[in-house]
Amino acid sequence: MSALSSSLLLGERESSLPPGPRMPSTLQAIAWARRPLPFLERCQKHFGDIFTIRVRHSGTWVILADPEDVKRVFTADHAVLGVGVANSILGPLLGPRSVMLLEEPEHVKRRKLMLPPFHGERMQGYSEMMANVTRRELASWPIGEPFELWPHMQEITLEAIMRVVFGPVETDRLRRLRYLLRRLTNWMNDPRRLNLLAAAGPSRFAGNSDYRGMMGPVEDAVLEEVRRRQRDPDCTDGRDIAAMLGEARYEDGSPMSEQDLRDELVTLLTDGPTSSLLSWAFERILRHPDKLTRLRAEIDAGESDAYLDAVVKETMRLCPAAPIVVRRLLAPMELGGYTIPAGTTVAPCVHLIHRRADLYPAPLHFSPERFLERPAGTYTWIPFGGGVRRCLAASYAQMLMKQVIRTVVSQIDLRPTDPHSEWARKSAIAFVPHRHATVIATQRRPVPEATHELTTV
Numbered sequence: 001m002s003a004l005s006s007s008l009l010l011g012e013r014e015s016s017l018p019p020g021p022r023m024p025s026t027l028q029a030i031a032w033a034r035r036p037l038p039f040l041e042r043c044q045k046h047f048g049d050i051f052t053i054r055v056r057h058s059g060t061w062v063i064l065a066d067p068e069d070v071k072r073v074f075t076a077d078h079a080v081l082g083v084g085v086a087n088s089i090l091g092p093l094l095g096p097r098s099v100m101l102l103e104e105p106e107h108v109k110r111r112k113l114m115l116p117p118f119h120g121e122r123m124q125g126y127s128e129m130m131a132n133v134t135r136r137e138l139a140s141w142p143i144g145e146p147f148e149l150w151p152h153m154q155e156i157t158l159e160a161i162m163r164v165v166f167g168p169v170e171t172d173r174l175r176r177l178r179y180l181l182r183r184l185t186n187w188m189n190d191p192r193r194l195n196l197l198a199a200a201g202p203s204r205f206a207g208n209s210d211y212r213g214m215m216g217p218v219e220d221a222v223l224e225e226v227r228r229r230q231r232d233p234d235c236t237d238g239r240d241i242a243a244m245l246g247e248a249r250y251e252d253g254s255p256m257s258e259q260d261l262r263d264e265l266v267t268l269l270t271d272g273p274t275s276s277l278l279s280w281a282f283e284r285i286l287r288h289p290d291k292l293t294r295l296r297a298e299i300d301a302g303e304s305d306a307y308l309d310a311v312v313k314e315t316m317r318l319c320p321a322a323p324i325v326v327r328r329l330l331a332p333m334e335l336g337g338y339t340i341p342a343g344t345t346v347a348p349c350v351h352l353i354h355r356r357a358d359l360y361p362a363p364l365h366f367s368p369e370r371f372l373e374r375p376a377g378t379y380t381w382i383p384f385g386g387g388v389r390r391c392l393a394a395s396y397a398q399m400l401m402k403q404v405i406r407t408v409v410s411q412i413d414l415r416p417t418d419p420h421s422e423w424a425r426k427s428a429i430a431f432v433p434h435r436h437a438t439v440i441a442t443q444r445r446p447v448p449e450a451t452h453e454l455t456t457v
């Protein structure tokens, strides 16, 4: 046997990557960048519940669509799993010191610092603010004219997170920062920028002068807010995240660096998925009048939010915000009968798991009722990922979605302009309905008095 053929055989035995499309990695990168969801569906049909794709700039990914494999990844010792390469595509936006991109053991320490505002009593305190922000926003919606819901949902989610991060008092500085963030997000969401990011890769994109022109002022404004709180702790009630992170200390007593603060605050402020999922919630529920009637009856009765919760869960099941989550293997791992080598990115596939007919009968139907009959499973309902890297604001995001839907449904009647469903289009952070959830408001309902007005100075 020649040296070449024996090394090929050895190579085959040693590397046990599952099969996948044989197209060159550039073509796979194009399929991934343009229409990732149909690409994933075609691959699953062809290769089954575990397959390998190769994407230029992002390396080799093993996609997992079997809940057993997903469980293995989410419960693995976190010393065996690193940040996936796909996450680093977010590097220019979030920054290398964002909790989302940190490796262990730093990741766990940072996560501990950031969790408290998104849990328990602290978080419950945001609910009235969320309803008020929504009421204020929907007061400007036109009656009888078509408009896109997505930009309004972006306004609501941005304003809500600004209040959590910087406190309840709105100032001219914060209004300017909101404008800068909106400008940056709109710029990033332009499909031309997404193509540039896919073609150039994250490091070259980060050096792009137009990008710096958009991001630089955001960074300056965010850091200035932290410094103000450090100089004058009385300028807020001390409960906002900017003040908290400015004062936070690691176990050895050291503070977070300026880069850490910038990256963490920008990570929180660029909440893309919640506005996209809210747009999907309305895109779906408005096309199902019987379900809307049931939801409105529950909201008007004000006694339970079981159906509202099911609507939120079903929206997240069916409508992709993030179609995969990623981990980089630091050691080989057995998955689906293969020994996946260290260095490979493994990707629990939210999109394919959520569409399995054995888990969700009639998987393409929008049916909140399924979550009334059976609770969401830890490894079968995974819109927030899982394990030690599960979205740290999952409860916050669901609470915000519920407050927005509750407020909108009780105060305004909407209908879609087109009975045909919208399809998923990629934006910078999440997938959005391609017509941005275009609707017409037919009438306003009487507005109850707000209990706590928003504070403006």
Ligand code: HEM
Residues within 6 Å of the ligand: 099, 100, 101, 111, 161, 267, 268, 269, 271, 273, 274, 277, 321, 322, 325, 326, 383, 384, 385, 386, 387, 388, 389, 390, 391, 392, 393, 394, 396, 397, 398
């Ligand atoms: C419905 C809306 C949202 C969805 C679907 C979502 C989804 C996700 C997903 C899939 C991950 C990766 C999890 C993993 O790798 O296992 C993640 C991580 C994260 N998300 Fe969310 N997210 C949402 C809202 C938010 C909001 C509102 C914030 C903050 C304001 C946020 C902050 C984060 C952070 C900081 C991480 C990194 C956690 C870590 O690495 O420890 N997310 N999110």
